[in-house]
Amino acid sequence: MAEVKKIITVKIFRFNPKEGQNPKYQTYKIPLTEGMSVLSILKYIYENEDSSLAFYYSCRIGKCNGCYLIVNGKIVKACTTIVHDDITIEPLHGFKIIRDLVVDLKVKT
């Protein structure tokens, strides 16, 4: 249905401190269609490529402020940020990391 515009490279921060895994970046090749957000990409990965990816979101429409991440070095909401090219996705800085992109907003580091 949706025409794939191009294949992009998505680099994602992975870390599981509770189970002793070291931080690393993992790369995924994703078919980008028109009008995909960072959240659409994360959901695509979770559903089709790698269900072990941990990330938090709720409303998908820019209102709950639950999906703030760092994309290409900038703090953005994953759901309202549209992807046009390769991206690097990291968790918010300054908070304890629970796993991958999920941080504990109550514990600052």
Place this chain on the structure above:
Amino acid sequence: MIDKIITTDVLIIGSGGAGASAAIKASECTVDVTIVTKGRMGHCGATVTGEADCDVDGKSLCDFGLPADPRDNQEIFFEDIVKGGKFLSNQKLIEIHVKEAPDRLKELIEWGVRIERVVKASGHTYKRGAIIPGNTLMPILKREVEKRGVNVIEDTMVTNLLTNGGRVVGAVALDIQNGEFIVFKAKAVIMATGGCMGIYPFTTAPEELTGDGYAIAYRAGVELIDMEFPMFIPGAFVWPPALKGVIVPFLLSAAGEVHGWLLNKFGERFMERWAPKTMEHSTRDIVSVAMMMEILEGRGSPHGGVYVSLKHLPDNLIEDIPNWRPMVKDWKYGGFDLKEFFPLDKLKKEAMEAAPYCHFTNGGIKINEKCETNLLGLYAAGEVAGGIHGSNRLSGNAFTAMLVWGARAGKFASEYALKTDFGEIDINQVEAFKNKIFKVFERTEGIKPIELRKRIQKLAWENCGVIRDESGLKFAIKEIERMRDNELPRLYLTVKTKVYNKEWVEALQIDNMLLILEMIARAALLRTESRGAHYRKDYPYTDYKNWSKNIVIRELNGKMDLYTQPVIVTKLKPPEKILPYGMVE
């Protein structure tokens, strides 16, 4: 065996507007209050997504100095709710609802909530929708909860209630952050988990709303009412992907504002066939059915919707919309920059694409005037509770219900907790519930949670969605039974971590989703008429004469049992007629 035991007088499951309202009221009594939520308070649930109007009668709004109509009053508001719900609301609840709505709004104003404007939405005789965006309301409610010292436990999914001797004594939960098994000991429990829109692939609500509260209550022997009425709205974008679930701003606007024209692929303005007078301004149930009929009968748009066109407007009026329409100020909407997808120049030439999306659950846990359920010590409030909206909720009444009934649940649950001791926990029950949570790790092959979730959602959409009929519902029930017996027991996890494992949470949700879909399908099959949010293609009329009664669902001898009960009427009797669907008497 148990990683953590948390003891609290009143346990509230869910941290949205209803849960918060309950916590605020409950903490006014001298009881311990704990909120447990699957997500993160203020960053989950449907409350934050509400644009949203909060209904209060016009006279009371005028008393607060708001721009409303003093000719309106609580009697007329009462009548609109009963008529909007097509005479299935519990009228005892509605009397309280209209009476206490002003008190709750007054409280919000005292806490610093700003009312942006007052709107008149379809189905209301007068303007009563005080606009309070959910994402400005929720931080204020959260602050009031925190001020009162309520313990809030996040990222924690309750899976079962603990009962003993016919009363609730607590609950068990999974701590999603670390995989720990938690037991809550409580004197009273308030269910405030919201709706079950997540069982549909197309929903305006957060996807985590998988109806957990209905399933948890049902398994503990609690009765549910009006489950055949999940509500759909016309419509949300089906394209582009980032906007899926976002309501099209030109379809739900208040009377007097710009409405898009709904067109099928032949360019036909199909609302003419359904409601030639009110057209796109008709109530949401009718517009949804009309849109879905076009989609199902192959007259839809390429991405699975129908067209929404503004081309009937002159170019300069289209250009002017962002200047006067507060919802799309600066051509930004719901956090999105619409220029990315629909520059105004494009709208002068092209239509948008929209479909009906599941927006709300009208039915739910059966409550009485004190929010009590048939299980002693269990209360329910907000969307998870049933009986208020009948077969169709009026716009703006979700927030009112959340505030009024949330506060009442908090009050009556804490009064009950004050005169009650903690009940004994049945350790065998705890162990059985724990095994159920962890069992999915034992299997090394089978069906992935995502696959089964998608199959459930497809079935929900195609057979138990906006349009139903006997053969589709019977097929759905067969499929549900097959999935329950053959597929649910074969769920396995491809991801083995116990730390924030989304697949694990998904597996637990699926168990709830399948149970709720069965409730919807069975109730929808039993109701051989069309009314409000329930449209039967094979019975396209509203049978006020024979069907002005509620369907109640419960577990009986291990099976799902349905029975009907007369509607509770205090003032307004249902008509005795049989009318074509959608006709306003």
